[in-house]
Amino acid sequence: MHLDSKIPGGPLPDKWDRHRFELKLVNPANKKKFEIIVVGTGLAGGSASASLAELGYNVKTFCIQDSPRRAHSIAAQGGINAAKNYTNEGDSIQRLFYDTIKGGDFRAREANVYRLAQISNHIIDQCVAQGVPFARDYGGLLANRSFGGAQVSRTFYARGQTGQQLLLGAYSALMRQVAAGMVKMFPRREMLDLVIINGKARGIVVRNLITGEIETHKGDAVVLSTGGYGNVFFLSTNAMGTNVSAAFRAYKKGALFANPCYTQIHPTCIPVHGKHQSKLTLMSESLRNDGRVWVPKNPGDKRLPHQIPESERDYYLENKYPSFGNLVPRDVASRNAKEQCDNGKGVGKTGLAVYLDFEDAIKRDGKDLIAKKYGNLFHMYDKITADNPYETPMMIYPAVHYTMGGLWVDYNLMSTIDGLFVMGEANFSDHGANRLGASALMQGLADGYFVIPYTIGGYLAGTTLEGVNESHSAFTESTQHVREGIEKLISINGKRTVDDFHKQLGLIMWDHCGMARNDQGLEKARRLIQELREEFWENVRVPGSNVEFNQSLERAGRVADFLEFSELMVMDALVRRESCGGHFNEAFQTSENEAKRDDENFSHVSAWDYKGKDADPVMRKEQLVFEHVELSQRSYK
Amino acid sequence: MTKTINLTLKVWRQKGPEHKGHLETYRADHISTDMSFLEMIDIVNDNLTLDGDDPIAFDHDCREGICGMCGTVVNGRAHGPEKETTLCQLHMRHFSDGDTIVIEPWRSRAFKIIKDLVVDRSALDKIIAAGGYISVNTGGAPDGNSILIPQDIAELAMDAAACIGCGACVASCPNASAMLFIGAKISQLALLPQGKPEAAGRALSMVREMDRLGFGNCTNEKECEAECPKEISITNIARMNREYFKAGYFFSKK
Numbered sequence: 001m002h003l004d005s006k007i008p009g010g011p012l013p014d015k016w017d018r019h020r021f022e023l024k025l026v027n028p029a030n031k032k033k034f035e036i037i038v039v040g041t042g043l044a045g046g047s048a049s050a051s052l053a054e055l056g057y058n059v060k061t062f063c064i065q066d067s068p069r070r071a072h073s074i075a076a077q078g079g080i081n082a083a084k085n086y087t088n089e090g091d092s093i094q095r096l097f098y099d100t101i102k103g104g105d106f107r108a109r110e111a112n113v114y115r116l117a118q119i120s121n122h123i124i125d126q127c128v129a130q131g132v133p134f135a136r137d138y139g140g141l142l143a144n145r146s147f148g149g150a151q152v153s154r155t156f157y158a159r160g161q162t163g164q165q166l167l168l169g170a171y172s173a174l175m176r177q178v179a180a181g182m183v184k185m186f187p188r189r190e191m192l193d194l195v196i197i198n199g200k201a202r203g204i205v206v207r208n209l210i211t212g213e214i215e216t217h218k219g220d221a222v223v224l225s226t227g228g229y230g231n232v233f234f235l236s237t238n239a240m241g242t243n244v245s246a247a248f249r250a251y252k253k254g255a256l257f258a259n260p261c262y263t264q265i266h267p268t269c270i271p272v273h274g275k276h277q278s279k280l281t282l283m284s285e286s287l288r289n290d291g292r293v294w295v296p297k298n299p300g301d302k303r304l305p306h307q308i309p310e311s312e313r314d315y316y317l318e319n320k321y322p323s324f325g326n327l328v329p330r331d332v333a334s335r336n337a338k339e340q341c342d343n344g345k346g347v348g349k350t351g352l353a354v355y356l357d358f359e360d361a362i363k364r365d366g367k368d369l370i371a372k373k374y375g376n377l378f379h380m381y382d383k384i385t386a387d388n389p390y391e392t393p394m395m396i397y398p399a400v401h402y403t404m405g406g407l408w409v410d411y412n413l414m415s416t417i418d419g420l421f422v423m424g425e426a427n428f429s430d431h432g433a434n435r436l437g438a439s440a441l442m443q444g445l446a447d448g449y450f451v452i453p454y455t456i457g458g459y460l461a462g463t464t465l466e467g468v469n470e471s472h473s474a475f476t477e478s479t480q481h482v483r484e485g486i487e488k489l490i491s492i493n494g495k496r497t498v499d500d501f502h503k504q505l506g507l508i509m510w511d512h513c514g515m516a517r518n519d520q521g522l523e524k525a526r527r528l529i530q531e532l533r534e535e536f537w538e539n540v541r542v543p544g545s546n547v548e549f550n551q552s553l554e555r556a557g558r559v560a561d562f563l564e565f566s567e568l569m570v571m572d573a574l575v576r577r578e579s580c581g582g583h584f585n586e587a588f589q590t591s592e593n594e595a596k597r598d599d600e601n602f603s604h605v606s607a608w609d610y611k612g613k614d615a616d617p618v619m620r621k622e623q624l625v626f627e628h629v630e631l632s633q634r635s636y637k
Numbered sequence: 638m639t640k641t642i643n644l645t646l647k648v649w650r651q652k653g654p655e656h657k658g659h660l661e662t663y664r665a666d667h668i669s670t671d672m673s674f675l676e677m678i679d680i681v682n683d684n685l686t687l688d689g690d691d692p693i694a695f696d697h698d699c700r701e702g703i704c705g706m707c708g709t710v711v712n713g714r715a716h717g718p719e720k721e722t723t724l725c726q727l728h729m730r731h732f733s734d735g736d737t738i739v740i741e742p743w744r745s746r747a748f749k750i751i752k753d754l755v756v757d758r759s760a761l762d763k764i765i766a767a768g769g770y771i772s773v774n775t776g777g778a779p780d781g782n783s784i785l786i787p788q789d790i791a792e793l794a795m796d797a798a799a800c801i802g803c804g805a806c807v808a809s810c811p812n813a814s815a816m817l818f819i820g821a822k823i824s825q826l827a828l829l830p831q832g833k834p835e836a837a838g839r840a841l842s843m844v845r846e847m848d849r850l851g852f853g854n855c856t857n858e859k860e861c862e863a864e865c866p867k868e869i870s871i872t873n874i875a876r877m878n879r880e881y882f883k884a885g886y887f888f889s890k891k
């Protein structure tokens with residue numbers, strides 16, 4: 001299979017314009033004849049549903065939560081990037097493009113990233129028009145801050161609740177279309193299969209989470225925007241319901257899964273407190289703008305932070321990376337924290353934490369200003385840990401946060417299955433091996449507001465779609481398959497809970513496929529996953545029945561998929577014989593312990609092709625071509 | 638230091654909307670005080686599952702106090718005893734060894750019980766669909782900085798926009814009114830210049846929808862403000878009333 005990314009010709013800055021011109025248009029009168037299925041209502045799915053409906057398409061939108069407003073995007077704190085250059089610091093589309101490509105460790109497609117940077121400015125305008133209450137300067141202009149690894153202030157924010165406000169903007173646009181009758185909203189539905197007819201995505205099978213009923217829905221195209229797979233690690237900053245199931249089941253139907261091993265571990269999270277912990281809380285990395293990261297110089301120093309004199313503290317990020325200091329990209333900050341803790345310099349009860357200290361910032365700017373900037377974050381920290389960060393340094397540790405891998409898509413955001421589009425965190429497209437802060441919100445909204453409305457039109461206008469209905473055998477077979485899977489889960493009636501398996505899988509992944517990886521650990525992880533998966537199917541206990549509201553059953557299905565998907569991650573990590581961004585194999589590092597890429601041999605996307613239950617998947621390559629940036633060793637010194 | 642406590646729970650169990658519910662007693666032993674309230678329920682549920690019983694159904698997702706998915710009445714208070722806290726952000730250190738905790742679902746005519754502690758809050762979505770938006774299609778928006786918004790106005794709008802739509806205001810109101818929820822949205826949009834053109838119609842249709850859905854009226858009990866995990870101020874209700882009366886006047890003139 002040849003992976004054709006369909007990147008338009010012409011100079012980089014003109015590609016998107018040219019492409020939009022070349023894409024066929026659907027006649028306005030014909031749009032209402034098409035039915036589009038959108039799965040997911042995060043920034044990507046919410047914005048796409050609204051925008052497609054505004055154009056006149058009939059949209060059916062699905063989500064797991066009781067309301068589309070509760071998608072995981074709601075939790076994003078820090079902000080959204082755009083190349084507005086409102087601060088006059090020399091930002092530009094070219095610079096945002098370059099930073100994003102470089103931040104991704106040169107493992108993303110130039111054309112996609114450039115388009116993202118171009119669109120970024122429209123997103124801000126759109127959101128302002130919707131009434132998103134972005135922070136403002138005294139004069140009433142939009143405020144900006146610098147964020148995670150950027151040397152210019154290009155991040156727009158709404159207190160520490162940017163994701164919430166952007167999502168509520170998309171949600172209100174969506175609800176407006178629900179009221180207009182253009183979107184039919186199906187909350188508390190979980191997609192469990194993709195239906196393909198004559199090689200094209202033509203519908204989905206979902207479980208009604210209230211009644212347990214298995215429903216079928218047809219459409220002329222299916223758009224997945226089902227988020228990332230960080231919860232494969234059990235503990236992560238993602239919402240509890242975040243899952244890989246929709247994407248993974250599409251993979252099993254022929255959509256290639258790209259770069260599954262690229263996972264982002266966020267450096268500033270509240271450390272783990274105990275074995276019953278259910279999730280990890282992110283402390284926005286905007287805190288690194290003013291907080292200073294340090295550990296005691298001497299391993300095993302158990303004194304309280306204020307008892308450790310300045311001369312015995314190691315501000316390791318500032319020392320090691322003088323020009324970026326505490327603002328180095330996430331992967332770099334995380335790995336360094338791990339390294340310090342591995343060397344016995346970790347702090348707190350478990351030794352798995354480093355300090356993030358605001359003492360100097362408070363001295364410099366005053367408590368009021370710091371409270372204004374970070375008050376809600378300090379408050380949240382205090383609530384969770386019962387420690388007051390105004391008085392004692394925060395303790396932080398890295399946690400799984402974001403997944404750069406996802407279903408492979410071309411420039412049109414179409415997967416390897418015709419008519420199946422994938423947006424937001426669920427696709428692999430724009431962040432390469434590492435995502436920069438404040439760029440996921442940008443990508444989700446770019447995909448949903450400004451890319452898919454055009455590219456889906458191009459597809460629909462250029463394809464002949466025969467009429468299908470839900471009595472087609474493909475729907476019946478799919479439904480049967482889904483039913484059997486569910487019945488099997490319920491019938492096992494073993495001795496371990498679903499969460500118990502999930503936690504064990506999480507530990508395997510964290511230990512062997514987390515911040516630092518090596519071949520031996522990865523091989524071991526693969527074995528352990530296979531064993532655990534076998535045990536799961538013999539010994540899991542799913543209480544209740546399938547014809548009722550059954551949260552254990554929901555989780556069981558997701559964990560079953562994670563138990564297969566995790567192995568794919570490990571396989572992907574094993575064949576990438578280099579380190580890059582979120583994938584760090586200890587065998588490939590520079591003398592300064594930085595990720596060492598192998599551009600000659602690994603400047604490609606690894607896209608995995610499912611070959612059935614009893615065979616290994618086959619890896620296909622999309623070669624990345626860099627014409628506008630020079631590949632360099634990332635250096636943040 | 639980590640401490641553990643033993644608790645007695647009385648939890649509302651109800652198989653479905655058509656079934657009768659009742660309070661069931663459970664033990665929750667050796668609960669670390671560092672745990673969150675929902676992690677405590679996770680443990681109870683693990684035990685129930687292993688004992689062959691049906692675990693307690695409860696809604697939750699982000700466990701960070703932002704998605705608005707969680708929420709039950711704990712000892713008579715929406716989201717439990719702590720101020721400004723969602724249930725998922727409530728930690729067990731606020732309880733003592735030997736406590737009995739009563740856990741019940743949100744109760745309101747407009748929120749039907751789905752199972753145990755899970756209720757149907759789709760009425761809140763319907764209210765937003767009735768006008769909780771600014772009518773702009775994607776594309777063609779002017780430059781973000783072409784609309785100047787004084788900082789204090791932006792801050793006020795943000796205060797109102799912080800609502801997470803959890804429904805605690807409805808659950809805590811003796812009249813099961815949704816006025817704080819609606820007031821917050823109407824205020825956010827009425828404060829901002831972008832929202833002004835539609836302010837009148839918005840206020841009228843959102844309030845009309847609220848009445849239609851069976852929510853009660855506000856009689857100034859202020860329970861909603863006291864229990865709101867995001868400290869949405871009751872002044873938003875006053876602003877909503879102003880918008881509503883202004884709108885009524887404006888429309889009757891036409």
Ligand SMILES: Cc1cc2nc3c(=O)[nH]c(=O)nc-3n(C[C@H](O)[C@H](O)[C@H](O)COP(=O)(O)OP(=O)(O)OC[C@H]3O[C@@H](n4cnc5c(N)ncnc54)[C@H](O)[C@@H]3O)c2cc1C
Nearest residue numbers: 040041042043044064073078079191227424425438440441
């Ligand atoms: C704590 C936190 C803070 C963050 N802060 C920032 C930030 O400051 N800036 C930034 O740029 N990024 C940030 N991110 C990342 C960013 O929030 C996410 O990457 C982004 O919001 C993902 O959006 P999405 O639309 O792709 O998916 P999501 O918002 O995850 O939405 C997924 C949707 O799919 C639905 N769904 C999932 N599976 C199924 C299924 N099987 N069937 C039906 N529906 C399904 C869900 O119900 C949901 O509606 C943060 C992430 C976290 C965890």
Ligand code: FES
Nearest residue numbers: 698700705707725
């Ligand atoms: S679970 Fe999201 S607010 Fe509590």
